[in-house]
Amino acid sequence: MNLRFTKMQGAGNDVVVLDATRTALALTTQQLRQLADRRFGVGCDQILLVEPPQQDDVDFTYRIFNADGGEVEHCGNGARCLVRFLVDKGLTQQRSVRVRTLNKTLELSLQDDGRVSVDMGTPLFDHLDIPFDGGGLMPRHEGLFELWPLSLADSVSCEVAVLSMGNPHAVQRVADVDQAPVALLGPQIEGHARFPKRVNAGFMQVLSRREVRLRVYERGAGETLACGTGACAAVVAGIRLGWLDEAVEVHARGGDLRIEWAGISQGLRAAVRMIGPASTVFEGEIVL
Numbered sequence: 001m002n003l004r005f006t007k008m009q010g011a012g013n014d015v016v017v018l019d020a021t022r023t024a025l026a027l028t029t030q031q032l033r034q035l036a037d038r039r040f041g042v043g044c045d046q047i048l049l050v051e052p053p054q055q056d057d058v059d060f061t062y063r064i065f066n067a068d069g070g071e072v073e074h075c076g077n078g079a080r081c082l083v084r085f086l087v088d089k090g091l092t093q094q095r096s097v098r099v100r101t102l103n104k105t106l107e108l109s110l111q112d113d114g115r116v117s118v119d120m121g122t123p124l125f126d127h128l129d130i131p132f133d134g135g136g137l138m139p140r141h142e143g144l145f146e147l148w149p150l151s152l153a154d155s156v157s158c159e160v161a162v163l164s165m166g167n168p169h170a171v172q173r174v175a176d177v178d179q180a181p182v183a184l185l186g187p188q189i190e191g192h193a194r195f196p197k198r199v200n201a202g203f204m205q206v207l208s209r210r211e212v213r214l215r216v217y218e219r220g221a222g223e224t225l226a227c228g229t230g231a232c233a234a235v236v237a238g239i240r241l242g243w244l245d246e247a248v249e250v251h252a253r254g255g256d257l258r259i260e261w262a263g264i265s266q267g268l269r270a271a272v273r274m275i276g277p278a279s280t281v282f283e284g285e286i287v288l
């Protein structure tokens with residue numbers, strides 16, 4: 001099969017975008033993995049498949065596949081790339097579009113400065129929604145947001161905040177992200193038994209109440225240069241834990257994201273807003 005694709009990146013998190021708005025496209029897990037492979041394929045962290053809407057309150061369906069071929073619920077950096085793709089390809093005449101993922105409806109808006117603003121929806125904290133197995137332990141009292149201990153190999157343990165942005169996240173605070181053992185602990189946290197659907201593992205260094213540095217070992221992709229939902233999860237966790245204000249600059253290794261969540265002043269059901277870059281790197285055709 002010859003397949004046209006567009007290679008894009010948002011803060012260094014790179015994606016392959018496939019247009020299935022006019023012709024249906026069904027790729028096997030093996031084909032997805034090959035597409036994402038940096039030697040045998042194009043190479044990317046995630047593959048985004050754009051399809052016609054399945055419901056009348058959205059403009060497109062937005063499907064996301066990790067480099068391991070698994071379909072997932074959300075990709076924040078990918079969402080920014082998506083609206084840039086839709087506008088550049090003339091698939092929409094609007095500068096704002098609504099898209100539906102597996103479990104979320106997102107509003108994406110192209111800003112005059114070229115960055116993209118995304119309404120990332122409401123974070124979820126109930127362990128069943130993440131999902132997270134607290135092992136019979138429950139928050140010490142209703143509504144308390146706290147860190148949970150995870151036992152790892154060689155008697156190592158860490159404490160993580162757990163929450164969902166539609167996809168699962170476990171965020172820990174570290175003194176220095178450059179020194180954080182992401183390669184060692186990331187895979188152990190990703191596959192930890194307390195996360196039935198695995199998890200994205202965030203490592204956050206708090207520089208001030210309005211600025212953090214973040215590294216994320218992503219479920220199904222490994223460490224990426226940025227993780228949009230990971231940035232949202234880290235800021236929401238930091239706000240609920242009293243470390244951060246309601247608007248934060250997140251410095252990822254591949255670029256900067258602005259995350260806003262008025263979850264304290266407007267209640268936990270407030271939506272998270274993410275603003276950041278998105279750009280096309282190249283177009284091509286691959287033989288799968």
Ligand SMILES: N[C@H](CCC[C@H](N)C(=O)O)C(=O)O
Nearest residue numbers: 075076077167218219228229
């Ligand atoms: N690895 C994530 C999907 C991509 C998320 C990330 N690339 C983003 O920008 O949000 C997961 O399995 O939930």
